[in-house]
Amino acid sequence: MRVPRNVSVIVVVAAPDPRGSSFRLQRWTERLAARDDVTCEVWFLRDFHGWSWPGARVVDSLRRWAPAVFLEAIGASKVAAGLRGRTLRGWLSRLNPDLVIFNDGYGERVLDGYRGDVIKMGRFNDEPAIGVELESLGPQRFDATLGLRRESPNGPSALQVLERSYDSGSIIRRTEPSARLAARADLGVPSDVPLVVGWGEDSWVDGPDVFIRALWALGARHGIAAHGLWLSPETLDHEEQRLRAEAARCGVGERYHRNADVSFINKVCGDAVLLPYRAANDPIDVLDVVSSGLDVVTFGIGVLDDPAVISVPYLDVEEAAASLANALTRDREHARSEAHRRLGVDAMLDELVALARSGPSGLNLDPPEADR
Amino acid sequence: MARWRVLLHALDRTGPPRLAQALIERLRVDFPDDVFDIVSLRGGPLLDDVRLLGEVRVALADHQPMPAVTDVDDVAAARAAVGDLGPCDATLLVSVSSAPLLWLCDIDGPLVTWVVEIEEDYDPVLLASPTRWIAGSADTRRDVIRRLTAAHPERPTPVVEVVCEFIGTPRVERSRSDLLANLGVAESSFVVMAAGIGTARKAPDLFMEAALRFQRIAPDLGALFVWVGGERDDLLPEVERVASDRGVSNLRFIPEVDNVAEYIAAADVFLHVARQDAFPLVCLTAAAVGTPVVAFAGVGGVPEMMAEAFIGSPYPDVGGLVDVVAQLSDIERRRVVGRAQQHRVMQHYLAEQAAVAVRNVLVEVAR
Numbered sequence: 001m002r003v004p005r006n007v008s009v010i011v012v013v014a015a016p017d018p019r020g021s022s023f024r025l026q027r028w029t030e031r032l033a034a035r036d037d038v039t040c041e042v043w044f045l046r047d048f049h050g051w052s053w054p055g056a057r058v059v060d061s062l063r064r065w066a067p068a069v070f071l072e073a074i075g076a077s078k079v080a081a082g083l084r085g086r087t088l089r090g091w092l093s094r095l096n097p098d099l100v101i102f103n104d105g106y107g108e109r110v111l112d113g114y115r116g117d118v119i120k121m122g123r124f125n126d127e128p129a130i131g132v133e134l135e136s137l138g139p140q141r142f143d144a145t146l147g148l149r150r151e152s153p154n155g156p157s158a159l160q161v162l163e164r165s166y167d168s169g170s171i172i173r174r175t176e177p178s179a180r181l182a183a184r185a186d187l188g189v190p191s192d193v194p195l196v197v198g199w200g201e202d203s204w205v206d207g208p209d210v211f212i213r214a215l216w217a218l219g220a221r222h223g224i225a226a227h228g229l230w231l232s233p234e235t236l237d238h239e240e241q242r243l244r245a246e247a248a249r250c251g252v253g254e255r256y257h258r259n260a261d262v263s264f265i266n267k268v269c270g271d272a273v274l275l276p277y278r279a280a281n282d283p284i285d286v287l288d289v290v291s292s293g294l295d296v297v298t299f300g301i302g303v304l305d306d307p308a309v310i311s312v313p314y315l316d317v318e319e320a321a322a323s324l325a326n327a328l329t330r331d332r333e334h335a336r337s338e339a340h341r342r343l344g345v346d347a348m349l350d351e352l353v354a355l356a357r358s359g360p361s362g363l364n365l366d367p368p369e370a371d372r
Numbered sequence: 373m374a375r376w377r378v379l380l381h382a383l384d385r386t387g388p389p390r391l392a393q394a395l396i397e398r399l400r401v402d403f404p405d406d407v408f409d410i411v412s413l414r415g416g417p418l419l420d421d422v423r424l425l426g427e428v429r430v431a432l433a434d435h436q437p438m439p440a441v442t443d444v445d446d447v448a449a450a451r452a453a454v455g456d457l458g459p460c461d462a463t464l465l466v467s468v469s470s471a472p473l474l475w476l477c478d479i480d481g482p483l484v485t486w487v488v489e490i491e492e493d494y495d496p497v498l499l500a501s502p503t504r505w506i507a508g509s510a511d512t513r514r515d516v517i518r519r520l521t522a523a524h525p526e527r528p529t530p531v532v533e534v535v536c537e538f539i540g541t542p543r544v545e546r547s548r549s550d551l552l553a554n555l556g557v558a559e560s561s562f563v564v565m566a567a568g569i570g571t572a573r574k575a576p577d578l579f580m581e582a583a584l585r586f587q588r589i590a591p592d593l594g595a596l597f598v599w600v601g602g603e604r605d606d607l608l609p610e611v612e613r614v615a616s617d618r619g620v621s622n623l624r625f626i627p628e629v630d631n632v633a634e635y636i637a638a639a640d641v642f643l644h645v646a647r648q649d650a651f652p653l654v655c656l657t658a659a660a661v662g663t664p665v666v667a668f669a670g671v672g673g674v675p676e677m678m679a680e681a682f683i684g685s686p687y688p689d690v691g692g693l694v695d696v697v698a699q700l701s702d703i704e705r706r707r708v709v710g711r712a713q714q715h716r717v718m719q720h721y722l723a724e725q726a727a728v729a730v731r732n733v734l735v736e737v738a739r
Contacts, residue, residue, distance in 0.1 A: 204577065204610060213688045226495070242572065245491070249647065249671060250688050278614050313588060314618055315581045317689045 007098045008039045012107035014132045015046045016053055021125035024163075025103060026053060028345050036355060041095060045107050045135060059110055062087060064182040065304075090276035099356035101146060104129035108138030119143045119360050121165070143360060148287075148304050153263055161355065162305055164287070164348040172336055175268050175292040183269035187259050189229055194328045197270035199231035199262050200277060201240040207276035208232070210244050210317060214274055217321030224325055227255045229270060231262040268292040272327035275318060292345050293336030295327035308339060373405040376734055377460040379479070383416035383430070385601070385628060386569060387537070387653045388467035388488055391508075393418060394540040396425045396467075398723035399731055406731075411454055411473055413438075429454040431476055438472060450476050452551040461738040464730070465503070477641035486730065488537055490515040490672070492649045499523045501599040504737050505530060506730075508537040509651040509673040537734060538726035539656045542633035551638040555598070555626065560702055562593050565639035565663075567600040567632050567654050568646070570608025576625075577611050578645040578690055585694045593701050600635055605698075637661035641700050643693065648672055656721050659713035662703035664706050666696050677721070681712035725728040 005183040011029050017024060033040035042056040047064075062068065062084045071080035072361070092114050094181035102108060105122040106129065130253065144159040184191050196215065200206030208230050215228040230243070240258065247256035267273070268289055273296040275286070286296050290308040297320050310327070312319035341347065376596070378396065380389050389412075396408050408426030415430045422428050431450040432438070439446035462482040465471060467489060473479060475497045483501055490510040505520070507513035513532045520530040549559050557563065566576040576599055583597035602608040603625070612625050628652045629635055632654065636642055642658035644667040650675035655665045659678070667674035668687040675682045685692025700706050720726070 204572070204607065205614075209572075209577075213690075216688055246647070279617065313584070315584055316588070317581070318585075 004037065004357060006037045006039065006363070007353055008095050008314045009041075009099045009101065009352070009356055010092075010095060010097045010110075011040065011042045011101045011103065012059075013042060013044050013103040013112055014106045015044055015128065017130040019125065019127045019130060021127055022103075025123070028349065031345060032349050032352070035353070038356075039095065043107075043110060045110070046131065047274055059088065059090070061106075081229075082209050085113060087364055092116060098359065099352065101352075102142070104132065105137055105140055105142070106135045106364065108133055108140075117360055119355060119358075121146055121355075122162075123147065144355060159355065161348065161351055164343045164345060171288055171291040172174075172340055175204045175265065175336075177332075180269040180318070183265045187229065187257065187266060187269070189227055189257055189269075192224040193255075194224060194272075195229060195270035196226050196272050196274050196324055196328075197229045197231065197267055198266060198274045198276060200275070202232045202235045202243065205277065205279050206232075207278050210242050210276035210278075210315065210320075211274055212243065212247050212250055212252060212256055213317050214276065214320045214324065215247075215255060217317050218324055219255075221318065221321055222325040223253065224328060226271075226324070226328065227257060228252070229257045229259065229266075229272075231259055231266055233260055233262050235260070264288065268294060271332070273297065274324060276320070278315065287343055291336075293332045293334075293339055295323075295330060295335070297323045297327065306343070308335065373407065374403075374735070374738065375407045375409070375460040377409045377411060377457065377463040377479070378426075379463060379465045379470040379473045380410065380412040381467055382414040383418040383422055384413050384414075385417060385632075388469065389416070389418050389422075390539070390653055391488060391537055392466040393422060393425070394538060394723045395727050395730055396422075397540055398727035400425065402728060403549050403731065409457065409460060411457070411475055411477065411479075413476075428459075431473060439476070441475065447476060451478065462734045464734060465498075465713060468492055468494050468498060472559075473496035474498060474501060476542045484733055484737050486535065486729075487512055487532075488650055489517050491648060494519060494523070494715070504733060505532045506535040506733055507532050508535065510534055510676050511673050512650045515650075521670055533733070534723060536726060536727045537651045537653060537656070538721045538723050539653050539660065540723045542637075542657050542660050543631060544634045544637045544661055545631075546634050548638040551635060555624075557596055557598075558594075560594065562595040563598060563639040564595055564641045564643050564697055565600065565636055566616075566643050566645060567636065568602060568652075570602025570605035570611070572607050573646060573648055574602065575645045575647050576602060576608050578647070578688075579643065580611055580615055580620060580623055581690050582643060582645060582694050582697070584620060585691060585695065587620075587622050588700050589694065590701070593698070595622055595701075597623045598635075598639070599623075599625045600632055601626075603627045625654075633657050636663050640706060641666060641697050643697060644668075644674060645690070645693065646672060647687070649674070651677060656717050659710075659717040662710045662714050664709040665699055665713055666693055666700070668693065678713050678716055681709065681716050683709055 029040055029042055032038055040204055042057045044058045044241045046060050047058055068080040097118050099119045099121060101121045101123050103123045104125060120142050121144040124145060124147040146163050149161050165248045181191050189195060202208055206313055211228060216293050218226045247253045273289055273294050275298045286304055289296055290306055294307045295310055297310045299314045310323045312323055378392050380392055383389050399406055410422055410426055410428045412430050414432050414434055431454050462484060463479055466486045468487055472495055483503040485503045486506050490512055505516055507516050513534050516532045517530055552559050566579050570576050579599055586595050615623050636658045642663045642665045644652055644655050649672040656676055658665045667684045669675045669684055671687045683696050690701060
């Protein structure tokens with residue numbers, strides 16, 4: 001049996017920063033580097049202080065490299081530049097990378113003059129890049145992209161890999177049925193009724209009124225007297241009264257619940273999720289929720305690409321209710337194990353390693369089919 | 373000769389000031405010896421029109437906040453602005469929102485409160501006053517009784533008479549083709565219109581949802597949803613922004629206009645999506661000019677207004693409303709519904725027949 005060859009991956013980052021996407025990056029690069037079949041290095045473009053990222057190399061340390069600094073001091077700047085370039089290419093040759101991942105798309109300059117056969121991948125994050133004021137974006141001609149959704153902000157590329165870096169094993173342990181039932185009891189929500197959960201601000205943009213009307217439609221159109229739990233961190237009295245009045249007007253006053261504790265277990269204690277946002281919202285926690293086996297119904301704004309994230313036409317309450325009705329019939333435990341398989345970080349790392357092994361000539365132009 | 377005092381919350385183009393205007397205009401025709409004082413909390417675009425009907429006094433500047441009872445200087449200034457009112461035979465509050473004038477301007481004497489809204493809080497001074505209560509619709513009456521009973525459970529069930537709201541005869545001077553051309557709208561368009569302030573209660577967001585749904589179910593009908601007014605209110609600019617961001621192409625917003633009746637007359641359908649509206653005068657106007665009205669049931673007075681001619685769906689069934697609107701793309705159906713609703717409104721809700729009922733109550737109270 002042929003043993004797959006080891007691969008080499010470089011992850012290029014401008015500098016460490018406190019974004020959630022950077023924490024995720026650190027976690028999965030450590031996991032990647034721990035694999036027996038992978039050599040993985042993280043290269044920071046710029047010096048940084050006060051952050052520990054073991055094993056990382058700083059590209060701009062070449063600016064401070066004594067031999068080059070000496071040459072510049074004696075007026076041999078071109079020689080210094082050439083020496084720095086050869087050194088950088090030496091690092092690359094030693095690693096012989098199959099795949100180079102550019103975080104936020106920055107750092108293509110590290111490959112200037114390198115003639116090796118390498119797949120260039122751009123990693124695109126929802127949060128804007130930090131500490132890149134002095135960096136310029138290169139030609140952005142990536143062979144592949146990595147991100148939380150399939151569309152790339154820099155136009156279509158040959159291959160799109162979904163970032164799946166959630167520790168879904170931990171989520172499964174934290175969201176066992178007993179934990180969810182206990183959460184419902186604490187919230188005062190009956191345990192023996194279908195429950196739809198949503199969360200956001202009480203503001204109009206986040207759509208709590210749409211949530212209430214979807215609850216009505218579930219009953220009126222599908223005969224499902226589901227309860228609805230809206231989680232909102234803070235509210236004004238008049239907003240809460242307005243929403244309760246709306247629930248009463250829709251005839252779902254007894255089935256509408258509200259709580260200020262927007263904890264993870266509360267988000268996942270229901271049987272389906274509706275995020276009725278009228279404008280883009282931060283989807284970062286959606287895949288965590290999906291990992292617990294829930295379907296998430298949205299209006300397609302900032303939606304993540306996963307079969308359990310169901311996008312319906314904008315503000316179509318009827319379609320949202322139909323999707324919720326469908327979601328409420330799913331086998332939760334089966335969905336949890338499927339989500340674990342689909343969303344676990346190891347699945348993404350397998351895909352990256354396979355991509356690296358395929359080489360530029362083996363790139364598949366069709367994105368992988370999503371399966372449930 | 374009788375002297376009546378009419379209290380208003382503002383002289384804007386909302387229902388109560390329009391209602392008061394229609395009332396006074398009609399009574400001046402039917403009872404030319406009657407004299408009217410109009411006292412308003414704030415001014416507004418109707419000020420010049422209302423000045424033609426009687427002496428007008430305005431207590432507060434347009435954006436001046438309502439003073440508290442303890443703001444002695446502000447209260448004194450408001451009283452000075454209104455001046456010495458002199459005696460009158462009876463005072464009519466049009467809407468509970470005008471009640472602060474009772475204490476702000478120290479108004480007493482025979483009092484009639486014409487409640488034209490539901491689910492609004494009542495000023496404690498009003499609740500304590502010996503007012504005669506009348507309600508603008510049966511729904512409103514039920515709400516008034518509920519509130520008065522809750523405020524004074526020790527008292528017998530209050531007597532509240534229904535004196536329906538009404539409108540003056542609408543004025544339509546421009547043709548549909550002129551108006552649509554002015555708006556840059558093709559005459560072949562199927563125009564669905566709404567009008568009102570841009571608050572959550574009037575629901576411009578539901579109008580947008582209706583437009584979106586209509587585009588999905590009947591993309592070939594070339595429908596254009598037009599909302600008139602509300603540009604100064606909280607919700608409408610948000611709805612406009614979201615609609616623009618999302619590229620909702622069959623929806624337009626135009627600012628408040630002087631004569632909304634002729635705009636509604638140019639529309640094919642008037643879609644009233646208010647989450648709550650006691651007895652919307654704008655629906656009376658639409659029916660009076662022959663534009664069929666589609667509205668929610670269960671959240672206000674339109675079913676009572678139109679009786680057997682009502683078409684719509686129960687709140688919050690926006691999909692149902694849209695289906696009804698789509699049926700009205702048939703011109704014959706529009707004619708049938710429009711005629712039935714117009715007949716209903718002409719019979720019951722024009723000032724010519726209805727205004728005298730208000731005066732009758734004022735006369736009873738004045739004795």
